[in-house]
Amino acid sequence: MSSITGGLADTKQTAASPIRSSLWRQAFRRLRKNKLAMAGLAFIVFMFLVCFFGPLFSPYANNKINPAIMNQAPSFKHWLGTDLLGRDVLTRLLQAGRISLTVGIASMIISVIIGSILGAVAAYYRGIVDQIIMRIADLLLTIPSLPILFILGALLSEWKVPVEYRMYIVMLMLSFVGWPGLARLVRSQMLTIREREYMQAAIVLGLNDRRKLFNHMIPNIVPLLIVISTLSIGGAILSESVLSFFGLGVMPPTPTWGNMIDAANNLIDFEQHPWLWIPPGVAIFTTVIAINIFGDGLRDVLDPKQKK
């Protein structure tokens, strides 16, 4: 008896696992063949490792101010030179990368969570709930996001937010302007899913709202969400750098790639010390390219219909 049920359980498992993972496995196999996307992924991983572990091996990680070696050009001792306060630019660049990458990813996660929950709820319940959520989204999409971000940035300084907490608020600011577009996208996807046969089956089976929403609808937009979230990390990193460059985002002494480029606002640094502001710009550019290429590769395998 036990052998029979054991056998049954076995066949169930072997039958279930390939079906459950086949989409993901197929996608992964095809993704691996896309050399450009894999190069992008490799660069992202490299950037993470270097930013998060690199400073541990740097002799200048304590950010000690040393006026004796201020504004030195790149040399063997300081690969990317030193800044106005005699700090090693390479070490600061990596420490800045930690913040920029963290802010980019965190604000993406927050806006994807808000956007997909609100979009899903709007599409599922329709009626007044849908109206309220989508009208708010429309409203926020009508107002240009850069002025909103500038105002919020100015408010942060007014409310005397401690410098070390500013990065968390910047994440929230970026999600505040990021969620409406996502909500709209998720809503339109959910509306098409809602009309599919398997959803009618779910209704006939008498499943409750939560099971329909979380077990049947949301899993079907996960591939799309993965693609969109990957691509929006790049956008968030760019927005953070713009804000910090204009002194309205994360502020020194916390370094980010954006506020390091702020050195270019000083005419002497801009003209004579390009090692202060070119490396962070190149870091932003290469990281965002890598993310966009990888995201596009993901889109090819997970969501080919959305290619445009």
Next chain:
Amino acid sequence: MSTYLMRRLMYMILILLGASLLIFLLYAMMPGDFVTNNFKLPAERKAELREIYGLNKPVLERYMNWMNNAFHGNFGFSLSQQKPVLTLFNDYIWNSFLLAITSTFFTWLLAVVIGVVAAYKQYSWFDTMVMIFIFAAMSIPSFFIGLFLIKIMAVDLKWLPPGGMLVTGSNATGMEYIKEVVHHMFLPVVVMTLLGVGSLTRYFRSNMLDVIRQDFIRTARAKGMKERVVLYRHALRNAMLPAITLIGFELPGLFGGSLIIEKIFNWPGIGQLYMQSFTVRDYPLLMGFTMFIAILTVIGTLISDILYHVADPRVKL
């Protein structure tokens, strides 16, 4: 169609009312105002000025005032420049428009040509190069590429001016004037074109890919038409058509200037005006600008939807 348009217009007005309230509240929350930020003034004079400008009134009353004037076509008076906001917009907007229309022209030209050729030669080395170029163009931090080009072209090589629209103190006229302006707008136009060309090239490439696979293209080839005719008459036209819906979305960019590019290149456009007013908290100007962009966005979306119907009559409005 007309009932749709009526409903649509009503909704536009409601959204703009909501936007005006939100914009007003956001700016009202902002720290400091034009008078308190001026350190040179004594306290009594500050109180007096705030009274004159109505800055000491309750927020709601100020909002009502602002809206009331706006409905009468009066967007207020710039405090820092002492001119009506709309007059200032008119002074600066055309400089922004000059940059925007030039770069939009080059963006579309490049995007159509590159996108179509890349689609036609899909998977060739040219196509791969184009794809990499598209990703690069979509990933550029705008302010950084601006600074970088100024550093190389203006500071190091001295080929082009670092910013502005004219040489300081210039009184050139006629052809000389045009030459000077073109010289100054070269770099900002290059940067703006670069920033826009990536996604648009990709759009045309994928449109063209869709069209090339259609049956009527095969029919055209089967009839023995020249490849050139098939490509330009039959394929390109159909690939271009959906793009007219994008024209509406270009609207805010054409007249709204670019905050970042104009600031970096010190271009006397409306975006630069906004950035200057931001530091001195010239609220009428700031609110007027933000509202102006919101209006352009709403109108642009409407135009896009209508053009969508024009391009494909199967789409019902």
